[in-house]
Every structure is written in structure tokens, then in C-alpha cells.
Amino acid sequence: MTTHATHTSLGLDSRKMAFWAFIGSECLLFTSLISTYLVYKGRSVVGPYPHEILNIPFTSVSTFDLLMSSLMMVLALAAVQRGDMKWGKIWLFSTALLGLVFLGGQVVEFTEFVHKGLTLQTNLFGCTFFVLTGTHGAHVTVGVLWLLTLWVRALQGKLTVAHAMTVEITGLYWHFVDVVWIVIFTVVYLIQ
């Protein structure tokens, strides 16, 4: 974790600029997965079908959880930027904890689906659903590990106000994971 400020000729932080370019490429990845889901939507010839299996109340709670984790993340950034490391640590850990709760919910959901007979091989819905939400879950897992790493560094006193940009970039990743879920929740769960 470096504190050296690396700026482009435009006066922008080069790490932040590179990360925005990465997020742009991630947009293309998730759009391709969402497109695949939509193209094959309603074309499964055997069940279980989405309306038989998707649990909207349960997923709504997961969505609320992820939205709140985004709030924790910006509060963590605000705390680190003003040098308040006590609250910075609390908010960083809260964000990671809410991320873990989301992942736990996804594990419960996937397990329930498998018990009801929906796997990657069952039908087109199962294949596209698990690939899309599984890829998102993998991104959440990376985000949680990243957040916990920052939290441990903060506990060790190695995360200071000088590392605010590192926290901001972590936040960009976390919020991107959140906006992808906003789209998935609408397209996959609510528009059946």
C-alpha cells in the first residue's frame, strides 16, 4: 500500500483513472452476462422456472443489506479523509460484515435452488442465472477480502489519512458491485 501520489498530466490520480477504466471494462463483462440471461429468458423447456423458485422478500433483504453496505463504505471514506481512524475502522468492518451477510444470503439461496432441482445443467434459466449471480457473488467476495485487508491494516496503524485514495478506490469497486446488483435485482428478480 503506497502513499506516493501519482498524478497524470491532467492533474488526476493515475490509480483512480486506471480504476475507472477497469470499472468501464467490468460494465462490458456484466452487460454480456445480463444480455445472455435476457436472450434465453423464458426459453427453458423444463422447470424449475423463475416464478416458481425466486424468493423476492428474501432477495429484497439482501438488496437492502448491500445498499446499506454502500452507505457504510462512504462513511468509512469520509472518516479516513478527516483522519478519524476510529470510525474509519468501524465503518470499514461494518461494510465487510454486510458484504459477508449478502454472501451468506446467496449461499442459502443457491443451496435452496439446488435442493429444488435447479442447477447449472438443469435448464437455460439455471445456467444463465447461476453464471450471472455467481460472477457477481465472486466480485462481492473479492470486495469483502479487500475490505478486511484494509481493516486489518487500519488495526495495525498502517492505514492513515495519507491512504485516503486507497480507501476511495476500494469504495469505487464496492459501489460498482452495488450498482450491478441494483440492475440484477430488477432484471432477474422483479421483471419475471
Next chain:
Amino acid sequence: MTEHSHPTSGVYLRVAAVLVILTVLEVGVFYVPAFHPVLVPVLLVLSAAKFTLVVMFYMHLQADSKLFTFLFGAPLLLAAVVMVALLFLLLGALTLRGAAGAG
């Protein structure tokens, strides 16, 4: 093009409140039969509003350099165009194949 200061914690909390309200509206609309004829457009608008709020305020694109907006917006626009094209192309092809099979 410069990087500007970020919103205050109060702004973050107000945005979170709006996000929660929009999510409640989304789920509410899903369960109210009267909304079913316009369910898809209403849900897409609510989802787009949530997406925009997070990107503008939590990812700070509202105050940050326009270059960041371009780095995010250009691939997003490209992805949206490709998605619409794919849907027209493949949904049309699959429908035609289904019709041929039925015939």
C-alpha cells in the same frame, strides 16, 4: 479537469434514505396488481434512478473529473447499445427458429 471535494456525511445519509425508499417502491410495485401493465417501465425507471444516485453521489462522479465520467459512461453506453442489438438480433432469430419448428 480536477478532482473535487466529496459530499458530507449528511448527503450520504439522505441518499441512502432515498435508495431505501426507491427499493421499497420497487418491491411494492411488484406486488400491486394494478401496476402490472406498466411494471417493466416503472421498475426500469426506479432501477435507473438508484443506479444514478449511487454513481453520482457514492462514486462521486457528480463532483469528480469529467474524464472519469467518460471512462465509465463510454463503455456503459457501448454495452447498452450492444445489449439492445443482441436482444433484437438473437430474440428475432430464436423466435423465427421457433416458428419454423412449430410450422
